[in-house]
Amino acid sequence: MGRLFGTDGVRGLANGQLTAELAVDLAVAAAHVLGEAGAFEGHRPVAVVGRDTRISGQFLEAAVVSGLASAGVDVLLLGVLPTPGVAYLTGALNADLGVMLSASHNPMPDNGIKFLARGGVKLDDAIEIAIERRLREPWDRPTGAGVGRVRSYDAATADYAAHLVGTLQENLSGLRVVLDCANGAASVAGPKALADAGADVVALCATPDGLNINDRCGSTHLDLLQKAVVEHSADLGFALDGDADRCLAVDHEGNVVDGDQILAILALGMRDAGTLRSNTVVATVMSNLGFVQALRRENVGVRQTKVGDRYVLEAMKAGHYSLGGEQSGHVIMSDHATTGDGILTALHVLSRMSVQQSSLADLAAVMTRLPQVLVNVPGVDKSRADEDPVLAAAVAEAEADLGDSGRVLLRPSGTEALVRVMVEAGSADQARSVADRLAEVVRRQLAL
Numbered sequence: 001m002g003r004l005f006g007t008d009g010v011r012g013l014a015n016g017q018l019t020a021e022l023a024v025d026l027a028v029a030a031a032h033v034l035g036e037a038g039a040f041e042g043h044r045p046v047a048v049v050g051r052d053t054r055i056s057g058q059f060l061e062a063a064v065v066s067g068l069a070s071a072g073v074d075v076l077l078l079g080v081l082p083t084p085g086v087a088y089l090t091g092a093l094n095a096d097l098g099v100m101l102s103a104s105h106n107p108m109p110d111n112g113i114k115f116l117a118r119g120g121v122k123l124d125d126a127i128e129i130a131i132e133r134r135l136r137e138p139w140d141r142p143t144g145a146g147v148g149r150v151r152s153y154d155a156a157t158a159d160y161a162a163h164l165v166g167t168l169q170e171n172l173s174g175l176r177v178v179l180d181c182a183n184g185a186a187s188v189a190g191p192k193a194l195a196d197a198g199a200d201v202v203a204l205c206a207t208p209d210g211l212n213i214n215d216r217c218g219s220t221h222l223d224l225l226q227k228a229v230v231e232h233s234a235d236l237g238f239a240l241d242g243d244a245d246r247c248l249a250v251d252h253e254g255n256v257v258d259g260d261q262i263l264a265i266l267a268l269g270m271r272d273a274g275t276l277r278s279n280t281v282v283a284t285v286m287s288n289l290g291f292v293q294a295l296r297r298e299n300v301g302v303r304q305t306k307v308g309d310r311y312v313l314e315a316m317k318a319g320h321y322s323l324g325g326e327q328s329g330h331v332i333m334s335d336h337a338t339t340g341d342g343i344l345t346a347l348h349v350l351s352r353m354s355v356q357q358s359s360l361a362d363l364a365a366v367m368t369r370l371p372q373v374l375v376n377v378p379g380v381d382k383s384r385a386d387e388d389p390v391l392a393a394a395v396a397e398a399e400a401d402l403g404d405s406g407r408v409l410l411r412p413s414g415t416e417a418l419v420r421v422m423v424e425a426g427s428a429d430q431a432r433s434v435a436d437r438l439a440e441v442v443r444r445q446l447a448l
Contacts, residue, residue: 003132004026004132005125005129005132007310008104008112008114009100009112009113009114009115010026010112010113010114011103011106011110011111011112012110012111012112013109013110014054014056014060014109014110014111015056016109018060018110018111018112018113020060020062020063021063023060023063023064023067023113024063024064024066024067024070025067025135025136026064026067026113026115026131026135027063027064027065027066027067027068027071027099028067028068028070028071028139029131029132029134029135029137030068030097030115030131031045031047031067031068031071031072031073031097032071032134032139033127033130033131033134034096034097034117034127035071037127040073040096044072045072045073045074045096045097046073046074046075046076046094046095046096046097047074047075047076047095047096047097047098047099048075048076048078048086048089048090048095048097048098048099048153049061049064049065049068049075049076049077049078049086049098049099049100049101050078050079050080050081050082050083050085050086050089050098050099050100050101050156050185051079051080051081051100051101051102051185052080052082052101052102052103052184052185052213052242052243053080053183053184053185053187053208053210053213053242054101054102054103054108054110054111054210054242055108055210055211056109056111057101057102057111058210060101060111061077061101064099064101064113065077065150068097068099068148069147069148069149069150070141070142070147070148071139071141071142071148072142072146072147072148073096073097073148074148074149074150075148075149075151076093076095076151076152076153077150077151077152077153078153078156079152079154079156079157080185080188080208081156081157081160081185081189082160082185082186082189082190082240082243082244082245082341082342082343083104083114083185083243083244083245083339084244084245084337084338084339084340084341084342084343084344085156085157085160085185085189085244086098086099086116086120087100087116087120087121087337087338087339088120088160088163088337088338089120089153089156089159089160090116090118090119090120091118091119091120092159092163093153094118095118096118097115097116097117097118098115098116098117098120099113099114099115099116100113100114100243101113101114102114102185102242102243103242104241104242104243104245105182105214105218105219105220105241105242105246106214106242107214108211108212108213108214108215115128115131116338119338120338120339121338122310122313122338122339157188157189157192158192160189160193161189161192161193161196162196163336164193164197164341164343164344164347165193165196165197165347167333167335167336167344167347167348168197168347168348168351169351170351170354170355171197171198171354172194172198172199172347172350172351172354173198173199174198174354175198175199175200175235175236175350175353175354176199176200176201176202176232176233176234176235177194177199177200177201177202177234177235177236177237177238177346177350178201178202178204178225178228178229178232178234178236178237178238179191179201179202179203179204179206179237179238179240179346180204180205180217180218180219180224180225180228180237180238180239180240181203181204181205181206181218181240181244182205182213182217182218182219182239182240182241182242182244183205183206183207183208183209183212183213183214183215183217183218184208184213184214184218184240184241184242184243184244185242185244186240186244186342186343187203187205187206187207187208188206189244189343190203190206190240190244190342190343190346191203191206193343193347194343194346194347194350197347197350199350202228202232204217204224204225204228204237205217205218205224213242214241214242217239218240218241218242219239219240219241219247219248219328219329219342220241221239222239222248222250222256225237225238225239225250226250226254226255226256227254229250229251229252230252230253230254234252235252235353235359235360236249236250236251236252236349236350236353236359236360237249237250238342238345238346238349240342240343241329241342244341244342244343245330245339245340245341245342246259246328246330246331246340246342246345247262247329247342247343247345247346248262248328248329249261249262249346249349249360251359251360251361251364252359252360252361253361255361257360257364258327258329258369259325259326259327259328259329259330259331260283260287260288260290260291260327260367260369261291261364261366261367261369262325262329262331262345262349263281263283263287263291263323263324263325263331264291264294264364264366265349265352265360265363265364265366266323266331266333266345266348266349266352267281267295267298267300267323268298268300268366269348269351269352269355270322270323271298271300275322275335276300276322276323277320277321278301278319278320278321279299279300279301280300280301280302280303280319280321281295281300281301281302281303281321281323281324281325282302282303282304282305282312282315282316282319282321282323282324282325283302283303283304283305283312283324283325283326284304284305284306284307284308284311284312284327285304285305285306285307285409285411286307286326286327286409286422287302287304287326287327288327288367288369288370288372288424289370289407289424290367290368290369290370290424291367291369292304293367294366294367294368295367298366303315303319303321307411308326309325309326309330309332309339309340312324312325312326312330312332313332313339316332316334317334321334322334322335325340329345331344331345333345333348349363370405370406370424370425370426370431371424371425371426371427371428371430371431372422372423372424372431373422373423373424373428373431373432373434373435374420374421374422374435375420375421375422375435375436375438375439376413376418376419376420376421377418377419377420377421377439377442377443377446378416378417378418379417379418379447379448380417380418380419380442380443380446380447380448381446381447381448382412382413382417382418382419382446383412384445384446385410385411385412385419385442385446386412388445388446390441390445391410391441391442391445391446394437394438394441395408395410395438398423398434398437398438401434402423402424402425402430402434405425405426406423406424406425406426406430406431406434407423407424408421408422408423408434408438409421409423410422410438410442419442419446421435421438421439421442422435423435423438
């Protein structure tokens with residue numbers, strides 16, 4: 001069996017790779033591993049379980065709950081709730097374990113299982129490996145009063161929304177916002193939180209039917225939001241993904257504001273409020289050079305990591321930083337959340353607009369995005385990408401040509417047999433020319 005856990009839990013085609021039987025076994029193994037690690041010591045263990053709106057979440061929820069309860073874990077059913085809401089309530093309810101059933105921005109037929117440890121934090125890799133090793137092992141099953149009890153926790157959405165609103169200092173009255181909920185987990189919690197904070201909310205794609213999650217809507221399909229913001233004369237709009245752990249924005253004219261721009265806006269707001277610890281933001285190497293340049297002009301440091309929100313979070317924890325994120329819209333505000341939270345991000349962008357009495361377009365203008373070209377080069381030996389001297393010389397030459405006005409990033413894919421060539425430059429033509437030239441060197445030098 002290959003490794004089940006990826007960077008964001010266990011994912012696959014629901015009832016294909018991700019079956020009810022596997023969900024039961026994962027839940028049992030997680031209960032055993034965490035229990036033996038001392039997580040349940042001295043008390044009866046409690047888990048919270050939430051899901052997004054995929055129809056497959058219903059049978060997977062039943063399977064996970066069956067596994068946990070059969071292993072003697074009491075379960076609180078949170079119902080449909082964003083991933084960051086499950087993470088928050090894992091901590092707020094002093095649960096020993098949190099489980100979220102979602103495949104995030106993936107198409108509806110997929111689903112996933114994400115486990116959270118006490119406090120709502122992602123499990124360590126060592127714990128995930130131990131869970132995989134313990135799958136389907138023989139075990140002594142509790143009986144009678146030893147089995148877990150299951151009940152619904154009906155205040156989940158209200159508690160989570162109240163937490164989000166409680167992170168603000170300002171009322172958001174006077175701001176009209178369109179919120180694309182992707183027909184996903186935030187379809188109730190998202191509009192409620194923004195409205196409770198005082199905003200005038202137009203809810204878009206907030207009528208999930210189990211089949212329409214991420215279907216031509218949400219953060220991967222912004223055209224619907226762009227049109228709605230203009231039609232409703234809104235101040236701005238936000239688009240969430242299926243489990244609402246990320247968001248992107250559009251301004252009042254329908255122009256896209258990406259994760260780098262959102263991160264820059266929040267960084268300056270937190271700096272001014274004195275909450276940007278070490279005056280530093282954590283981002284990935286894929287962040288636009290314009291983002292780095294803009295924050296340097298504002299005397300804000302940027303710590304860059306490998307691509308992936310898990311690496312951002314690791315660097316934030318290691319350096320005790322309070323803000324980090326990705327171009328994709330994953331933004332982590334560690335004073336308020338243990339994971340990316342799209343609704344929280346939206347609220348704090350709105351708060352910055354309220355404080356500054358500025359439009360989103362004006363706030364986003366703090367940075368100028370450099371033209372960026374990404375070329376994927378398949379069918380090559382990616383293992384030699386960091387070793388080939390001819391390729392290294394070509395990259396050095398390109399970097400010298402670009403100078404301070406651009407950059408080159410050559411990155412082997414983590415999942416495919418290809419190398420990614422990313423170039424930023426002062427003009428789109430220059431970026432394309434340099435990227436194509438380097439891609440040809442990669443094809444020639446790393447050919448299989």
